[in-house]
Amino acid sequence: MELISSTKTFGGWLKRYKHESLSVKGDMTFAIYLPPQAENQAVPVVYWLSGLTCTDENFIQKAGAFKKAAELGLAIVCPDTSPRGTDYPEEHDSYDFGSGAGFYVNATVDPYRHSYHMYDYVVQELPHLVEEHFPVTQKRSISGHSMGGHGALICALKNPGCYQSVSAFAPISNPTQCPWGHKAFKGYLGEDQATWEEWDASLLVANAKEKLPLLVDQGEADDFLVEQLKPEALEAACLAADHPLTLRRQPGYDHSYYFIASFIDDHLEHHASALK
Amino acid sequence: MELISSTKTFGGWLKRYKHESLSVKGDMTFAIYLPPQAENQAVPVVYWLSGLTCTDENFIQKAGAFKKAAELGLAIVCPDTSPRGTDYPEEHDSYDFGSGAGFYVNATVDPYRHSYHMYDYVVQELPHLVEEHFPVTQKRSISGHSMGGHGALICALKNPGCYQSVSAFAPISNPTQCPWGHKAFKGYLGEDQATWEEWDASLLVANAKEKLPLLVDQGEADDFLVEQLKPEALEAACLAADHPLTLRRQPGYDHSYYFIASFIDDHLEHHASALK
Numbered sequence: 001m002e003l004i005s006s007t008k009t010f011g012g013w014l015k016r017y018k019h020e021s022l023s024v025k026g027d028m029t030f031a032i033y034l035p036p037q038a039e040n041q042a043v044p045v046v047y048w049l050s051g052l053t054c055t056d057e058n059f060i061q062k063a064g065a066f067k068k069a070a071e072l073g074l075a076i077v078c079p080d081t082s083p084r085g086t087d088y089p090e091e092h093d094s095y096d097f098g099s100g101a102g103f104y105v106n107a108t109v110d111p112y113r114h115s116y117h118m119y120d121y122v123v124q125e126l127p128h129l130v131e132e133h134f135p136v137t138q139k140r141s142i143s144g145h146s147m148g149g150h151g152a153l154i155c156a157l158k159n160p161g162c163y164q165s166v167s168a169f170a171p172i173s174n175p176t177q178c179p180w181g182h183k184a185f186k187g188y189l190g191e192d193q194a195t196w197e198e199w200d201a202s203l204l205v206a207n208a209k210e211k212l213p214l215l216v217d218q219g220e221a222d223d224f225l226v227e228q229l230k231p232e233a234l235e236a237a238c239l240a241a242d243h244p245l246t247l248r249r250q251p252g253y254d255h256s257y258y259f260i261a262s263f264i265d266d267h268l269e270h271h272a273s274a275l276k
Numbered sequence: 277m278e279l280i281s282s283t284k285t286f287g288g289w290l291k292r293y294k295h296e297s298l299s300v301k302g303d304m305t306f307a308i309y310l311p312p313q314a315e316n317q318a319v320p321v322v323y324w325l326s327g328l329t330c331t332d333e334n335f336i337q338k339a340g341a342f343k344k345a346a347e348l349g350l351a352i353v354c355p356d357t358s359p360r361g362t363d364y365p366e367e368h369d370s371y372d373f374g375s376g377a378g379f380y381v382n383a384t385v386d387p388y389r390h391s392y393h394m395y396d397y398v399v400q401e402l403p404h405l406v407e408e409h410f411p412v413t414q415k416r417s418i419s420g421h422s423m424g425g426h427g428a429l430i431c432a433l434k435n436p437g438c439y440q441s442v443s444a445f446a447p448i449s450n451p452t453q454c455p456w457g458h459k460a461f462k463g464y465l466g467e468d469q470a471t472w473e474e475w476d477a478s479l480l481v482a483n484a485k486e487k488l489p490l491l492v493d494q495g496e497a498d499d500f501l502v503e504q505l506k507p508e509a510l511e512a513a514c515l516a517a518d519h520p521l522t523l524r525r526q527p528g529y530d531h532s533y534y535f536i537a538s539f540i541d542d543h544l545e546h547h548a549s550a551l552k
Contacts, residue, residue: 008497009534064340064537221284258285261340 010070011036023121026085037073044275049144049151062257068265072272104151107188141165141271153201160210165274167215174202174233205237213244219253286346287312299397302361313349320551325420325427338533348548380427383464417441417547429477436486441550443491450478450509481513489520495529
């Protein structure tokens with residue numbers, strides 16, 4: 001691992017690293033916030049998955065999460081949102097596909113199947129790397145925004161026992177049924193829509209082996225709410241499967257980091273309770 | 277005034293406006309955060325002056341100040357750091373002079389004297405505009421970072437009675453004696469260094485008509501500390517003039533917004549006490 005930067009904030013340290021990833025077959029960058037408590041003891045980790053167009057830096061710059069993380073003794077790990085080293089045809093042409101838009105799946109379609117394995121990276125490789133190199137416990141929680149909210153939900157639903165808690169901000173709740181999901185799943189997984197189902201939170205809920213409660217915040221003034229995010233699908237699926245869901249519809253809030261910042265402390269408190 | 281955007285955050289509203297400024301003879305952009313209390317009553321205002329290269333957006337995106345502002349019932353107003361509509365020779369060539377680097381002075385040298393009147397804009401025009409159009413009181417405080425820390429200190433020191441309180445993060449404390457200040461003052465004020473003195477906080481302290489306490493945070497790992505910032509000059513001047521100064525040297529902190537975010541709540545508490 002190569003240290004890119006190290007910055008003191010709220011008594012802890014925010015560090016960015018580059019490392020060679022086996023999952024995505026190239027260099028990846030991530031950020032980790034180590035709270036002050038990490039100087040003397042191992043601390044639990046919240047993984048944060050960012051949305052379309054983001055890197056490992058959006059959350060660390062804009063979410064305002066570190067004061068509460070320092071208070072609660074939580075590390076926060078922020079991966080990038082896609083592999084970066086490749087140059088496939090059209091990979092960099094859209095904001096909602098290819099670079100910056102890995103969708104936290106394992107691609108099976110050429111050429112993306114050669115490197116777009118963000119699911120394996122986030123669920124397996126990154127936690128192992130973090131747990132090997134930093135003063136953290138093996139207790140993990142996961143959260144994210146939009147595409148990353150989808151990522152957090154599927155990672156938790158597909159891996160019983162792996163996470164102590166999960167939450168999401170404005171997640172793409174039912175990607176098999178929205179334009180962003182269609183475009184991504186077609187490009188990464190191919191035309192056979194049956195293969196898409198294992199990457200859709202609203203479909204995974206029905207067969208979840210663990211009833212991990214889902215905490216979801218959704219702004220009611222979010223421009224993507226109706227066409228892309230579809231929290232009502234997740235709500236219906238949770239109701240049908242008797243899966244615990246706290247869906248908070250927040251009047252007036254949009255899709256931005258100003259919305260995330262407004263409620264991130266609640267999410268960190270939620271994770272800290274589970275990680276205790 | 278033209279509304280650029282309106283975003284709900286922490287129960288209040290963050291709005292950005294463009295307006296035609298008489299001081300700088302062109303369009304200016306600013307941001308205002310109105311806390312939830314502003315829906316029912318007039319609230320006091322903290323003015324935030326940003327540093328080199330910044331716009332009205334750096335603070336609102338990165339400082340993490342709105343949770344505390346909402347709790348304390350403070351509006352926060354963030355102006356841009358220079359006029360933007362002009363295209364003087366070399367105006368856009370340096371990060372530390374011209375656009376993005378107005379230094380909160382009134383320029384007297386051609387061509388900058390035609391529009392670079394950021395001091396008048398920040399002290400006179402903007403507060404009048406804000407007090408005319410928003411539910412705010414006439415109680416004002418001022419703070420800022422680096423070049424904006426210099427700005428906050430000189431605005432307060434030159435205008436007794438105008439501000440209830442003042443604070444600064446890593447201010448350019450003695451600009452007549454550092455490279456950034458030399459370059460800016462020579463370019464905006466000319467070769468006669470006697471004219472520079474009225475824009476230097478460490479020189480203004482000696483004759484300040486009001487002993488408004490100065491709160492200053494300075495990171496000890498700040499790369500600009502020794503050559504550019506010189507808090508020891510401000511400290512000596514305050515000691516000589518018996519001017520109250522709280523200078524907090526923060527071990528390990530750098531010049532970034534991660535440093536500002538770590539201590540902004542303390543500054544807002546300081547201002548709120550004075551604004552009560």
